[in-house]
Amino acid sequence: MLSRLPAGALKNVSSTLGARSTVAANVARNGLRVRHASTKSSASSAFESFLNSRATLAGATVAAVGSVAWYAHLYGSLPFIGEVHANSPAEEGLHSPSYPWSHKGLLDTFDHASIRRGYQVYREVCAACHSLDRIAWRNMVGVSHTADEAKAMAEEVEYEDGPNDQGEMFQRPGKLADYMPPPYPNEEAARAGNGGALPPDLSLIVKARHGGPDYIYALLTGYCDPPAGFEIRDGMNYNPYFPGNAISMARVLFDGLVEYDDGTPATTSQMAKDVVTFLNWASEPEHDERKKIGLKAVILFSALTAISLYVKRHKWSYIKSRKIVYTPPTDLKKH
């Protein structure tokens, strides 16, 4: 790829550079002949040709790289340097497993029934502490709820509006254009209600955490007793997936906590899966459309790449098939 020149190119160049004398060219030519001779005179020529073959080279490389890859796959770390950790797992939190999300594949959309169930979990459980500032009621129309359902849900919430003709603020029922109401009026109130910790806004939580949906799911379902010797402050909870392992949020999801409209059994893992799918939608509402346009873009540009390759080959065909002839000067003295 880097240069399509044959192995003899070096020889040729040295002969051009040393055009004044033919010494360099002779040296190179002799060197080549010597190497051929030694290869042939060897007693174990079959073994040598085996060692010199490209297949052996490729095989040895594949074996070396493959065994490193196999080791890394088996033990989850590189050989020899795998033990080096500047950051302990406790500092960064346990790496979350990879879960088989229904929207994970390149052509997969969100499971919209799951988004709807997940909204129910958010509304009945998470919304007690966590806001969802960037999601308006209108965003849910056609995604998880019908327009009428979304309108009805919005109307259950009173919003302050105004000022009216008299210059006074007034309360009115919510509209589709209103955003989800926050549980606390301001950050200070949120901290006061949660022992000094601020429950983060969830609108972007899946994109704002390393590991995305896998991390949120692992965190929600990963609460357990701290290992022996792990000191945990009062009011904090142990969670191996949280960086530092001590999190202010307690475990919130327990089996049967909500009753799903569609009759799905509300186990802890089911609720965690649904709410993470919902939050993933909240972070990436363009997700389904994005993947659809993505496939169109791949079709378009792979076709254009293929066509342009054909055109390029066509245009270049006569250059690629040209013949270069070097006629050496017959009279060297004149040269």
Add this chain to the structure above:
Amino acid sequence: MRLLKKQVLLRFINSYVVDSPQPANISYLWNFGSLLATCLGLQILTGIFLAMHYIPNVDLAFTSVEHIMRDVNNGWAVRYTHANVASFFFIFVYAHIARGLYYGSYKSPRVLVWAIGVIILVVMMATAFLGYVLPYGQMSLWGATVITNLLSAIPFFGQDLVELIWGGYSWNNATLNRFFSLHYLLPFLLAALAIAHLILLHTHGSNNPNGIGSTTDRYSMHPYFTFKDLVTIFLFFLVLSIIVFYYPNLMGHSDNYIPANPMQTPASIVPEWYLLPFYAILRSIPNKLLGVIAMFGSLLILLILPLTDVSRIRGSTFRPFMKLAFWFFVVDFIILTWIGSQHPNTPFVEIGQIATAFYFLWFLVIVPVLGLAENTLMDIATE
């Protein structure tokens, strides 16, 4: 005579992208120039549309970006494209520079082309850094705080300079506003520099893999090289589409989806991936001022290559030891990228220091010594 060759402006275009003679033997590694021009065009185009919706205000910047992502028609596609093309811009510019290093494109008579190229690289990095600040997430704010604070290491007037850049005694709204203004300005400066790069290149034409003159074997830009460039441009669009539509946040940092909070420092502050090698060099030097000098020096040291590469042969095609040295340099650059993304603890600091030392030694010792050795051996061989 055709209008293309008669009209003043069209004649200029004709001489650059239609009739311009190119060496017949340049490989696909010579396609990065047109890819970089495509990137710059894409960035300016998407950037103009983003600027129509973006609000450079510390309270509204993050929200306005989310407004683009959620409410503006196809705004997410425009923003993801802008963010990811920035990454490809750097992939291509590093490949373009690597090509130049391997084939000795910096050597006379193309020294000025190379020098303008280094200036383009520095301006590009400044532009990318300014742009990363604009979404105003946690990494935007804290990355910008770290980088602007670097200038305070300059003796005598460093602190005054930082306050001049901030437009206040700390990071504030005026800073974000001017960063937006400069981020809009610099791409046009880049475009002008790129044209200067082209004009200078045009004087002697492109280098080629053999490193020897190609005047006897050249073909016109159109149709041969325009169609060759088109292949990689469409291939780039294909890869870009896969990233933008399927892995849009692959090359970003999750912390930048947390709104900037001056009261809370993130666990680790890292720049965008393409600045990591230079960030690693900065952190490898224990002294702040020397670290800053080393960081800027690591870019500007590219300028001395035409002087330190004393070999009589241009390029590495016929120089096996230079090939080896080149790949060592590439590996060193990758190691520095990795070190820049790690916490500054043992053993990363030590690895980073060795890699930094190698980086500078490569330019100052390895390249000149190899050239001298080759020249000497050739003199001996040709008596």
